[in-house]
Amino acid sequence: MRILTGIQPSGQLHIGNYFGAIKPAVDLQSRGDCTYFIADYHSMTSLTDAVARRKNTFDVALDWLACGLDPKKNVLFRQSDVPEVCELMWILGTLTPMGLLERAHSYKDKTAKGISPNFGLFAYPVLMAADILLYDTNIVPVGRDQKQHVEMTRDIAIKFNHAYGETFVVPEPEIRDETAIVPGLDGQKMSKSYGNTLEIFGEEKATRKKIMGIVMDSRTPAEPKPDAKKNLAIQMLKLVAPADVAADYENRLCAGGLGYGDLKKALFEHYWTFFAPYRAKRAELVANPDYVHGVLRDGAARARVTAGGVLGRARKASGLA
Numbered sequence: 001m002r003i004l005t006g007i008q009p010s011g012q013l014h015i016g017n018y019f020g021a022i023k024p025a026v027d028l029q030s031r032g033d034c035t036y037f038i039a040d041y042h043s044m045t046s047l048t049d050a051v052a053r054r055k056n057t058f059d060v061a062l063d064w065l066a067c068g069l070d071p072k073k074n075v076l077f078r079q080s081d082v083p084e085v086c087e088l089m090w091i092l093g094t095l096t097p098m099g100l101l102e103r104a105h106s107y108k109d110k111t112a113k114g115i116s117p118n119f120g121l122f123a124y125p126v127l128m129a130a131d132i133l134l135y136d137t138n139i140v141p142v143g144r145d146q147k148q149h150v151e152m153t154r155d156i157a158i159k160f161n162h163a164y165g166e167t168f169v170v171p172e173p174e175i176r177d178e179t180a181i182v183p184g185l186d187g188q189k190m191s192k193s194y195g196n197t198l199e200i201f202g203e204e205k206a207t208r209k210k211i212m213g214i215v216m217d218s219r220t221p222a223e224p225k226p227d228a229k230k231n232l233a234i235q236m237l238k239l240v241a242p243a244d245v246a247a248d249y250e251n252r253l254c255a256g257g258l259g260y261g262d263l264k265k266a267l268f269e270h271y272w273t274f275f276a277p278y279r280a281k282r283a284e285l286v287a288n289p290d291y292v293h294g295v296l297r298d299g300a301a302r303a304r305v306t307a308g309g310v311l312g313r314a315r316k317a318s319g320l321a
Helices: 015-030 050-066 084-093 098-102 105-112 124-133 144-164 204-212 232-240 243-255 260-274 276-286 289-317
Strands: 002-007 033-038 075-078 139-142 172-175
Touching (some): 002 124, 015 232, 075 289, 144 289, 204 260, 260 276
């Protein structure tokens, strides 16, 4: 079984990225042949800073390798290092109905937020279809907001297969568990766009300040808090502390006698301990950038073997070869 995950190089990763995407994707390594690509072509629809794109792309490689991605078992590469994806995008685009693209939620959402509409943004689902189909992908793990794009990929693949004969594997989406949505420091979903993130590899002093700055209500430490389960610090503690420890803090908060300051101190300590091995691994990788670049080069070479075969089938089926 082939599993594909795409990662946008959109800046510093936070714990919402870790629990919502990185950990589930890394856990998939035991289920089949996993392909991970850093979607630098996709980032061009909204980012025009070349220096930032290079840095973000390299940082994504650092972060994913530090968080447990094994390049010996799996393939990790830059999207732009496999040029076959652009040719396949054009081939698929010739059969993609305009109406299908016009119904894309992401295009509507992004333009509604003020992102300037451009061809790349509009044609994003076609490039995503090429990303998926180019590697004979069986499973694409996605959040519910990306499910439509996988369904569009299926539509495009089926349309091509109908027009030119069986050529592409038709993939299936696998929806990530909604419980993976991590609350931000303000209680909304954690997102860079909301400015409420807690970074995986943030500096110790700045991270402590963020956690200690979480706003709580005015109840005194002695007061019972029967709504402790809904407390933001408790919700975050359950992600990074052992279950029995988190349950103990929740019970103490509920019964009364635990102050919010002590709770937030505990949250910081468990957060800092939880990500300590990843920080150490990332520091090793930062000290050896040639290794990271080598992983990406090797991954691209391996990816192009599969990509070349799939593109060759599509070219032959459609009369280009």
